[in-house]
Amino acid sequence: MVDWEDVRHFLAVAQSGTLSGAARNLKVDHATVSRRLAALETALDVRLVDRLPRSCRLTVTGRQVFERALEMEAGAHAIARLAKAAHAPLAGRVTLSAPPVLVTHLLADHLPRFRKEYPDIRLSLSAEGRVVSLSRREADVAVRFVQPDEASSVARKIGTMAFGLYAHRSYAHLSAPERWEFIAWDQTYADMPAQSWLFGIADDRPVACELTHSSEHLIAVRAGVGVAGLPCFIGERDRDLVRIGEDIPSFARDIWLMVHRDLRKAPAVRAVMEFVAATISEDQYLSIR
Known part of the structure; x- marks a missing residue:
């Protein structure tokens, strides 16, 4: 039986192109990545990666395994999202990714109100300009200035x-x-x-x-x-x-609120979405008219 952790480390190597890059992305040491990759190759009895001096290149079989591994990763994330959606109502940790300008100058100021209304929800608010992947569980809810194109996500315009x-x-x-x-x-x-x-x-x-x-x-x-x-x-x-x-x-710039379709009905996630939408709509300079 293939170990999912070995597959996860192989995916990181395939996506970054180096052992050191995979180690940084996974926040582990170089030796751990090398050991996990070797364990997967041993379990499958096939070489997946050609280790070059400055990079790692997938073999023909490695590219085939990579495609299947991506499907495994998507399935693992889907299971995690379903489990999160089944948690106790209005409790738990919800991650929200939003542009720095909205976090610093708007959302952070309203956190006391959110905390008062939802004391059992731990809101993890991340200020970042990059487009996060909800399907990879990089965030539960995201606010962006461009309309998202992830097929697995649902989005609505909440402001300008x-x-x-x-x-x-x-x-x-x-x-x-x-x-x-x-x-x-x-x-x-x-x-x-x-x-x-x-x-x-x-x-x-x-x-x-x-x-x-x-x-x-x-x-x-x-x-x-x-x-x-x-x-x-x-x-x-x-x-x-x-x-x-x-x-x-x-x-x-239009302001878009997005969530993965598997999480959109989870009570804690919906509470965060309603908080963001209300905070934007209540601002006279951001609300849609």
């Missing part, structure tokens, strides 16, 4: 995040648009729509600095570094900032 140009009210070039300098996103988010929108406005005017997250942009614009493109739900509430460039093109 509009952007505007903001500067500190004491910014030296506030009344001279031709002298504005801009605060842009760094290469981490170089391809995101907000960056294209901002560069379209800046045109040939200089970029003062590049920062990763909107929270850092907010600090920089408060310090008078330059002009920033901020979500309106942040910029409009800051008394030290003024909105500028009324004739600039409008820009907004």
Whole structure:
């Protein structure tokens, strides 16, 4: 009988292409991955991976086993989701993945309310920009700015995040648009729509600095570094900032709430989804109109 743990380690090697990469992804040491891979090859009596100096390459049989292993992984995750959905109502741990800007400037502020209403649910709130896989159980619930395309997930639009140009009210070039300098996103988010929108406005005017997250942009614009493109739900509430460039093109991102279809009726998961949807809809700058 094949050991699922051996198969899981083989999958990590196949997906990362190296033993060290698999070890990092699984949070184990290099020796454990090597031992598990060897155990699977011994149990099957076939070589699955060619160990090269800097990488691991699947053999012909290894590629065939890899396809079956993916099916095993999907089945294992499905079992775990069904078990989670059967847990006691309104209790347990629920993981929520959301963009950093919404976690830092909105959702975290409302956690006391959620805790008061659902004291037996442990909400694990992760601020991350990457698209997580619900089928792989990387999160139970996710909030994203793009409509998800996972066939096993269900999603609905819960809000719209509009952007505007903001500067500190004491910014030296506030009344001279031709002298504005801009605060842009760094290469981490170089391809995101907000960056294209901002560069379209800046045109040939200089970029003062590049920062990763909107929270850092907010600090920089408060310090008078330059002009920033901020979500309106942040910029409009800051008394030290003024909105500028009324004739600039409008820009907004849709906000999507998604969950795996196997978990959508689990009471604790539904409570988290309702909390997120209500928090977004109650905000005048994010609600759908």
